[in-house]
Amino acid sequence: xxxxxxxxxxxxxxxxxxxxxxxxxxxxxxxxxxxxxxxxxxxxxxxxxxxxxxxxxxxxxxxxxxxxxxxxxxxxxxxxxxxxxxxxxxxxxxxxxxxxxxxxxxxxxxxxxxxxxxxxxxxxxxxxxxxxxxxxxxxxxxxxxxxxxxxxxxxxxxxxxxxxxxxxxxxxxxxxxxxxxxxxxxxxxxxxxxxxxxxxxxxxxxxxxxxxxxxxxxxxxxxxxxxxxxxxxxxxxxxxxxxxxxxxxxxxxxxxxxxxxxxxxxxxxxxxxxxxxxxxxxxxxxxxxxxxxxxxxxxxxxxxxxxxxxxxxxxxxxxxxxxxxxxxxxxxxxxxxxxxxxxxxxxxxxxxxxxxxxxxxxxxxxxxxxxxxxxxxxxxxxxxxxxxx
Amino acid sequence: xxxxxxxxxxxxxxxxxxxxxxxxxxxxxxxxxxxxxxxxxxxxxxxxxxxxxxxxxxxxxxxxxxxxxxxxxxxxxxxxxxxxxxxxxxxxxxxxxxxxxxxxxxxxxxxxxxxxxxxxxxxxxxxxxxxxxxxxxxxxxxxxxxxxxxxxxxxxxxxxxxxxxxxxxxxxxxxxxxxxxxxxxxxxxxxxxxxxxxxxxxxxxxxxxxxxxxxxxxxxxxxxxxxxxxxxxxxxxxxxxxxxxxxxxxxxxxxxxxxxxxxxxxxxxxxxxxxxxxxxxxxxxxxxxxxxxxxxxxxxxxxxxxxxxxxxxxxxxxxxxxxxxxxxxxxxxxxxxxxxxxxxxxxxxxxxxxxxxxxxxxxxxxxxxxxxxxxxxxxxxxxxxxxxx
Numbered sequence: 001x002x003x004x005x006x007x008x009x010x011x012x013x014x015x016x017x018x019x020x021x022x023x024x025x026x027x028x029x030x031x032x033x034x035x036x037x038x039x040x041x042x043x044x045x046x047x048x049x050x051x052x053x054x055x056x057x058x059x060x061x062x063x064x065x066x067x068x069x070x071x072x073x074x075x076x077x078x079x080x081x082x083x084x085x086x087x088x089x090x091x092x093x094x095x096x097x098x099x100x101x102x103x104x105x106x107x108x109x110x111x112x113x114x115x116x117x118x119x120x121x122x123x124x125x126x127x128x129x130x131x132x133x134x135x136x137x138x139x140x141x142x143x144x145x146x147x148x149x150x151x152x153x154x155x156x157x158x159x160x161x162x163x164x165x166x167x168x169x170x171x172x173x174x175x176x177x178x179x180x181x182x183x184x185x186x187x188x189x190x191x192x193x194x195x196x197x198x199x200x201x202x203x204x205x206x207x208x209x210x211x212x213x214x215x216x217x218x219x220x221x222x223x224x225x226x227x228x229x230x231x232x233x234x235x236x237x238x239x240x241x242x243x244x245x246x247x248x249x250x251x252x253x254x255x256x257x258x259x260x261x262x263x264x265x266x267x268x269x270x271x272x273x274x275x276x277x278x279x280x281x282x283x284x285x286x287x288x289x290x291x292x293x294x295x296x297x298x299x300x301x302x303x304x305x306x307x308x309x310x311x312x313x314x315x316x317x318x319x320x321x322x323x324x325x326x327x328x329x330x331x332x333x334x335x336x337x338x339x340x341x342x343x344x345x346x347x348x349x350x351x352x353x354x355x356x357x358x359x360x361x362x363x364x365x366x367x368x369x370x371x372x373x374x375x376x377x378x379x380x381x382x383x384x385x386x387x388x389x
Numbered sequence: 390x391x392x393x394x395x396x397x398x399x400x401x402x403x404x405x406x407x408x409x410x411x412x413x414x415x416x417x418x419x420x421x422x423x424x425x426x427x428x429x430x431x432x433x434x435x436x437x438x439x440x441x442x443x444x445x446x447x448x449x450x451x452x453x454x455x456x457x458x459x460x461x462x463x464x465x466x467x468x469x470x471x472x473x474x475x476x477x478x479x480x481x482x483x484x485x486x487x488x489x490x491x492x493x494x495x496x497x498x499x500x501x502x503x504x505x506x507x508x509x510x511x512x513x514x515x516x517x518x519x520x521x522x523x524x525x526x527x528x529x530x531x532x533x534x535x536x537x538x539x540x541x542x543x544x545x546x547x548x549x550x551x552x553x554x555x556x557x558x559x560x561x562x563x564x565x566x567x568x569x570x571x572x573x574x575x576x577x578x579x580x581x582x583x584x585x586x587x588x589x590x591x592x593x594x595x596x597x598x599x600x601x602x603x604x605x606x607x608x609x610x611x612x613x614x615x616x617x618x619x620x621x622x623x624x625x626x627x628x629x630x631x632x633x634x635x636x637x638x639x640x641x642x643x644x645x646x647x648x649x650x651x652x653x654x655x656x657x658x659x660x661x662x663x664x665x666x667x668x669x670x671x672x673x674x675x676x677x678x679x680x681x682x683x684x685x686x687x688x689x690x691x692x693x694x695x696x697x698x699x700x701x702x703x704x705x706x707x708x709x710x711x712x713x714x715x716x717x718x719x720x721x722x723x724x725x726x727x728x729x730x731x732x733x734x735x736x737x738x739x740x741x742x743x744x745x746x747x748x749x750x751x752x753x754x755x756x757x758x759x760x761x762x763x764x765x766x767x768x769x770x771x772x773x774x775x776x777x778x
Contacts, residue, residue, distance in 0.1 A: 012421045020422050025413050032401045033409050037426075039660035166778075190778040197776040203753050218755065223762075227777045242750050244633035244672050245759040252766050253773040271428035272671055272718045279668035282661055283633050329661045361631050364592050366607065370634040371767045373612075374760040377641050384642040387586040388616040389555075389579040 013266075013317060017274075018333040039330030040065055045346060047115045056108060057341035060115065061332045063287075063324070066348035075349040077230045079257060079287070080117035082108050082126075083322045084340045085295035090129045094142045101127045102155050108342055109156070113163035115344050118230040121168035121259040121289060123322075124238050125184070127152045128172060129297045130263045132212045133315040136301065141215070144174035147187045147198050161193030166228045168235060170261040172215075173198070182216040186235040186261060188226045196226050201237035202246050208268075208306045210239070223249035231256045231349045238262040241276045241290070244283070251284035251362075256352045258286055263293040265316030273321055274331075281325035285356045287347055294320035294339060327355040402655075402706060406663075407722040428719030429454055434735060436504045445497060446730035449504060450721045452676075452713070455737035464738040466619045468646060468676070469506035471497050471515075472711045473729045474684035479518045483531045490516045491544050497731055498545070502552035504733050507619040510557035510648040510678060512711075513627050514573070516541045517561060518686045519652045521601045522704040525690065530604070533563035536576045536587050550582030555617045557624060559650040561604075562587070571605040575624040575650060577615045585615050590626035591635050597657075597695045599628070612638035620645045620738045627651040630665045630679070633672070640673035640751075645741045647675055652682040654705030662710055663720075670714035674744045674751065676736055683709035683728060716744040 012020075018034075025033055034041070045060030068074060087100035105126065112120050124130075131140035145152055156169045166189065173185035184201035200219030204212050223246070225234045234250040234257075241247070241260045250258050260277050277290035295318055302311035321334035324345040335341035356362050376382055401409075407423075414422055423430070434449030457463060476489035494515065501509050513519075520529035534541055545558045555578065562574035573590035589608030593601050612635070614623045623639040623646075630636070630649050639647050649666050666679035684707055691700035710723035713734040724730035745751050765771055 010417065010421050010424075012417065015418075015421075017422060017425050020414070020418050021410075024415065024418060025409065028399065028401065029404075029409050029413060032399050032404075033406060035399075036406050036659055036663075188776075192778075196778045203755065206749050206753065207747065218753075222774050224774045224776050227775050229778065232775070239753070242672060242748070243754060244637060245754065245756075248633060249759070249762055252762075254775060270425055274425075275664055275668050275671065275718065279664050282664065283631060329664065358596065359631070360595050364595065364607075364628070365632060365634065366592065367634075367763065368767045370638070371760075371763040373638060373641075374756065374763055378757045378760045385611050385613045386616050386621070386643060387577075387613050389581075389583075389585045389618065 013319070013338045016321065016334050016337055039328065042330065042332055045344060047344060050111055054107060055340060057336050057339060058111065058115070059333065059335060059341065060344040060346070062346045063326045063330065063332070065326055065328055065330060066351040066354055069350060072350060075231065076346060077118050077349060078116045078344055078346050079289060079324065080112040080115070080120040080342055080344045081259070081289045081291045081322050081324065082112065082120065082122050082342050083291055083294045083320045083335055084108070084123060084126060086129045086297055090131065090297060091300050094139050097129070098127050098143065098151070102152070106155060106159065108340070109159050109167070112342050112344065113159070113165060117165060117344055119166040119168070119228065119233065119257070121261060121291060122170060123291045123293045124170045124261040124263045125172055126170060129299070130293060130315065131299065132210070132215055133305070134299050134301065134303050135211055135214050141182065144172040144182050146176060147171070147173045147185055148195050153187050153189065153195060156187070156189050157193040157195070160189045160191060164191045166191060166230055166233070168233070168259055168261070170235070170237065183219065184212070184216050184237060186237060188233070188235070191229055196228070197224055199224055199235040199237070201240060203240045203243050205239040223253055225250060225253040225255045233257045233259065235259050235261065238264070241280065244280070247280040247284055251286060256286050256349045257289065259289045259291065261291045263318060266319045267316055270319050273319070278325040278329060278331055281327055282329045283361065285327040285359070285361060286352050287327060288325045290325070291322045292320050293318040294336065294341070327352050402708065402727045405710065405723050405726055427722070428717065431719065431721055434733060436733060439500055443496060444729060446725050446728060447500065447504070448722065448724060448730065449733040449735070451735045452715045452719065452721070454715055454717055454719060455740040455743055458739060461739060464620065465735060466507050466738060467505045467733055467735050468678060468713065469501040469504070469509040469731055469733045470648070470678045470680045470711050470713065471501065471509065471511050471731050472680055472683045472709045472724055473497070473512060473515060475518045475686055479520070479686060480689050483528050486518070487516050487532065487540070491541070495544060495548065497729070498548050498556070501731050501733065502548070502554060506554060506733055508555040508557070508617065508622065508646070510650060510680060511559060512680045512682045513559045513650040513652045514561055515559060518688070519682060519704065520688065521599070521604055522694070523688050523690065523692050524600055524603050530571065533561040533571050535565060536560070536562045536574055537584050542576050542578065542584060545576070545578050546582040546584070549578045549580060553580045555580060555619055555622070557622070557648055557650070559624070559626065572608065573601065573605050573626060575626060577622070577624070580618055585617070586613055588613060588624040588626070590629060592629045592632050594628040612642055614639060614642040614644045622646045622648065624648050624650065627653065630669065633669070636669040636673055640675060645675050645738045646678065648678045648680065650680045652707060655708045656705055659708050662708070663712070667714040667718060667720055670716055671718045672750065674716040674748070675741050676716060677714045679714070680711045681709055682707040683725065683730070716741050
């Protein structure tokens with residue numbers, strides 16, 4: 001049961017949704033279509049391009065929407081999200097694979113810094129191929145590293161300190177002080193280069209290729225919000241975006257920006273991609289940043305996917321399309337569906353509280369009632385409220 | 390602060406989003422755009438048109454997506470949703486206004502029956518103009534009626550019995566046995582014409598024109614699911630669609646179809662309309678039916694909207710665009726943005742459990758953890774989980 005069609009390529013992955021619309025729709029139809037689909041018009045930021053030979057898209061937008069308050073100055077922040085392909089074949093030595101990605105991504109982070117980025121978030125498991133689909137333990141477990149002392153954190157710490165940035169770096173974590181367990185962890189690095197803390201993926205998929213519980217379990221670090229010089233941020237990793245309660249808890253802890261570093265493929269989820277992180281932005285009056293891996297990754301040993309199809313060597317096409325959504329539901333265009341990209345959004349954090357005041361979702365949320373109801377639902381003798389004809 | 394632009398009309402309300410795409414995008418671009426935006430392709434149902442002179446669109450789709458199980462037969466149901474303008478000017482006698490809408494809608498319901506509809510849901514407050522924006526009590530409170538004995542329930546009971554249908558009829562309720570209070574209530578009528586029960590809107594907007602708490606308070610009937618011969622159904626009324634916990638409770642009580650009868654206008658919410666009910670379908674593995682009022686309703690006395698604009702006589706354009714979403718996120722095209730319409734979807738209720746099995750969202754939802762956390766959040770001494778740099 002493949003959800004959205006078979007794995008066949010349409011040959012249109014080089015075009016984003018926006019390109020397909022912009023190339024074909026006449027004004028004023030295009031404007032109306034974009035309004036219905038994406039909300040308020042967002043201004044384009046004029047950003048430096050990458051140097052020649054670097055095959056990475058750069059897009060920037062000013063999200064707008066906030067009013068100027070009398071008693072609070074605007075809190076303008078530039079948020080960057082990055083999507084990347086792997087660099088070397090998955091058969092190359094682990095160290096080489098990682099170093100090649102490190103080298104490429106360091107360049108992207110440097111460039112984002114030159115664009116004025118204050119906070120950067122990379123994709124889920126960015127310094128490695130998304131090998132969990134194979135269900136093989138080795139060599140893939142060797143990509144796991146310590147969240148504080150590992151080479152990836154070392155690299156990103158240096159960049160954070162150098163550019164006075166906050167960096168969210170999602171890796172495969174090896175927790176040496178707790179039985180060498182693995183975790184799907186986002187490391188949050190402060191402007192001084194020190195690790196502020198980490199978030200561990202709260203909801204682990206157990207479906208088809210996505211048997212990630214083969215490697216790690218549900219996160220045990222709760223729903224921390226990290227209070228940085230550029231706003232209160234949190235991380236909802238990948239599959240957690242399907243869980244409204246996960247999004248909600250970050251809001252209840254005060255998040256203003258929630259990153260959703262992900263790895264998801266075309267036939268599995270593409271039509272849901274534009275919906276979930278954006279709905280979370282609306283429902284919780286915060287900014288969300290949906291970041292997807294990009295490209296197709298080929299593994300040496302064929303594996304099956306629990307869907308009746310023959311064994312194959314790749315997990316499907318990661319469709320990129322990373323985007324940022326504002327608390328009022330307005331969103332940016334997406335990054336490429338096939339190539340590396342950096343997306344920068346200039347946002348005013350004040351919009352979060354303004355939208356709470358405007359729409360009143362938090363005020364009208366009746367949390368007491370739901371706390372009481374959920375407490376009953378999880379009891380073994382729970383009886384659903386059903387009225388029969 | 391108007392969210393999505395000013396109240397100016399674009400002059401494109403006669404076109405739906407799908408029409409704008411279909412009229413301008415070449416194949417195979419159109420196909421790819423529709424896949425990304427709407428998911429699996431849905432088949433068109435061949436349905437009888439309305440008789441000449443009835444100005445009401447009819448659209449029908451077979452949602453598909455379910456597999457044939459070995460131990461459970463398919464549970465095929467036809468669901469109808471209806472959006473309608475009012476008929477007479479709001480200055481006409483209340484009784485005349487209501488009777489004119491009754492007469493028109495009876496025709497629509499009869500037609501839906503002739504299309505094989507098993508369950509029908511009408512829009513929020515369907516037998517009246519959406520007068521709550523005026524904040525005037527009279528004459529508008531006179532539209533309120535008893536949920537069991539009122540003229541609207543009487544009309545719909547007869548139609549339900551005649552056609553062996555379940556009808557969800559959202560009205561303004563006058564609760565005579567409880568102090569003559571008003572409620573925003575959906576009456577659920579069984580195939581025998583008797584009222585199975587009712588749902589009262591759980592979340593009441595308090596914003597700009599939407600000061601509905603002037604008239605009625607948050608519903609006190611919980612999150613009942615109605616077990617009908619055509620599946621387990623529930624109602625999340627209008628503003629409740631912004632509240633993920635409201636959607637969730639219906640799921641926890643076992644709903645397979647959740648209706649969202651609404652009344653919302655273009656500049657306020659149009660870019661959010663395609664997101665929220667559809668996200669709820671995905672997150673909760675059930676069908677959702679988003680039903681919006683349509684047209685512009687003009688009131689005799691000018692009113693202000695708390696947005697700095699001059700007093701005016703209408704609440705803005707209700708943009709219709711009613712649609713149905715499946716548990717896998719696939720959705721139908723929308724009804725008209727300017728005219729009456731009936732949308733019929735043929736669905737297999739078995740898809741709900743199949744998608745639960747496939748995606749595993751319920752299994753991985755960690756409800757125990759959230760029940761515990763929410764219980765803490767609502768305590769006066771709650772301390773959010775914040776980690777400072």
